[in-house]
Amino acid sequence: MRYQIDPRPKDTQSQGVEPGYAYTAQRWPSRALQRRPLTVSELSGPQAVLRRLATVRGDLAGSGEKRALGQLIHIRARIVDEDGAPVPGAVVEIWHCNAAGKYIHPNDTNDAPPDPNFYGAARVVAGDGGLVELRTIKPGAYPVRDGTSWWRPPHIHFSVWGRVWLSRLVTQMFFPGEPLNASDVILNAIRDPAARSRCIATLLPTTQGPANALVFDYQIVVRGRKASASMP
Amino acid sequence: MKRLVPTGEMTTGPFFPREFAAGANDLTVLDGQQVEGEKIEIRGRVVQGDGKPLDNLVLEIWQADPSGRYDTPDFLGWGRAATDASGIYVFRTVKPGSADGRSAHVNFLILSSGLMRQLQTVMFFEESGDPVFLSVEKSVRHRLVAKRQGANRYVFDIRLRGGEETPFFDD
Numbered sequence A: 001m002r003y004q005i006d007p008r009p010k011d012t013q014s015q016g017v018e019p020g021y022a023y024t025a026q027r028w029p030s031r032a033l034q035r036r037p038l039t040v041s042e043l044s045g046p047q048a049v050l051r052r053l054a055t056v057r058g059d060l061a062g063s064g065e066k067r068a069l070g071q072l073i074h075i076r077a078r079i080v081d082e083d084g085a086p087v088p089g090a091v092v093e094i095w096h097c098n099a100a101g102k103y104i105h106p107n108d109t110n111d112a113p114p115d116p117n118f119y120g121a122a123r124v125v126a127g128d129g130g131l132v133e134l135r136t137i138k139p140g141a142y143p144v145r146d147g148t149s150w151w152r153p154p155h156i157h158f159s160v161w162g163r164v165w166l167s168r169l170v171t172q173m174f175f176p177g178e179p180l181n182a183s184d185v186i187l188n189a190i191r192d193p194a195a196r197s198r199c200i201a202t203l204l205p206t207t208q209g210p211a212n213a214l215v216f217d218y219q220i221v222v223r224g225r226k227a228s229a230s231m232p
Numbered sequence B: 001m002k003r004l005v006p007t008g009e010m011t012t013g014p015f016f017p018r019e020f021a022a023g024a025n026d027l028t029v030l031d032g033q034q035v036e037g038e039k040i041e042i043r044g045r046v047v048q049g050d051g052k053p054l055d056n057l058v059l060e061i062w063q064a065d066p067s068g069r070y071d072t073p074d075f076l077g078w079g080r081a082a083t084d085a086s087g088i089y090v091f092r093t094v095k096p097g098s099a100d101g102r103s104a105h106v107n108f109l110i111l112s113s114g115l116m117r118q119l120q121t122v123m124f125f126e127e128s129g130d131p132v133f134l135s136v137e138k139s140v141r142h143r144l145v146a147k148r149q150g151a152n153r154y155v156f157d158i159r160l161r162g163g164e165e166t167p168f169f170d171d
Helices: A179-183 A193-197
Strands: A072-080 A091-095 A121-125 A131-137 A155-160 A169-174 A214-221 B039-047 B058-063 B078-082 B088-094 B105-111 B119-124 B147-149 B153-155
Touching: A072 A091, A072 A155, A091 A131, A121 A131, A169 A214, B058 B088, B078 B088
Parallel strands: A072 A214, B039 B153
Antiparallel strands: A072 A131, A091 A121, A091 A155, A155 A169, B039 B088, B058 B078, B058 B105, B105 B119, B147 B153
């Protein structure tokens, strides 16, 4: 199947340098990024990433004495392309901090306790409907250690392989109703309000799903769509 | 058909799991088997605007096999490395072939804390008539050519911002 990649609406993506996130001014290029002619090199991609990266930990919450602390949640994320077509077999990496706001990463200097029963990193594969399901606990908020008063709202990191190299997506999922969402530099870098609200998961009615967990629905749209037979 | 808008990209943040960044930078072995081709090492240093090296920055590559084909059963063509505290990354791979009007090249994708979106660039082995190479302004395109060091090593340093800034693409 031939795939095509088109430029994205500008307001649906960060423009790179974000006031309030000091590192961006050192790391985003000063020269404008340029569009290049697209060839098979950019419009192909690894269809078997799992030959290099194995799946790990489909369940981060654990159970019994090994249950991680925090509110039990189920995430149901659907991976689709720009046609809305599911991307079955998409490899998805997910990582997030524990309920106290602490990551497993050794560079995390936040003064919050680790949870011995929580290891916040999973790699899973989308099923036939493009659906990825993860049982975990709700992450906490935490202060960004950059000398400002910025706190990150609860969020979950996603890294997704779409169908081709240019479909690769790394993003974050947010939770509805969190007061810190309104002041988060990263979420609000998406200037278009509709695009921004699509970065926030939907809580399913508690009459649905398991009795002991909150279920959050989410949709991730990776770049690319079926090439049209005749170009306009 | 109604078109959906791609989800907004966001930074990996500083805490991309070490486990994810490790063990995927050797493309010369697949499923325990050595792959065919001229084995090379690609390494470089990644720095930010003030010249400071970046730690735990993630680089992913995508390349053709030695005959210029992509995603063949015998060669995956995809790998990932992370920089150390000195900003150094290393890949082991085989030299890609040229095909379909493209010269030999390796696509790079960069993820980091402080990078709101992925950055894309391309490493070439020499100056050439490659259409992507030629699409870059003449005065800076030499920055996309790796420096050969010894028989099998290519050095491709990446500067995110500032003087000698690497050219990046947004498609």
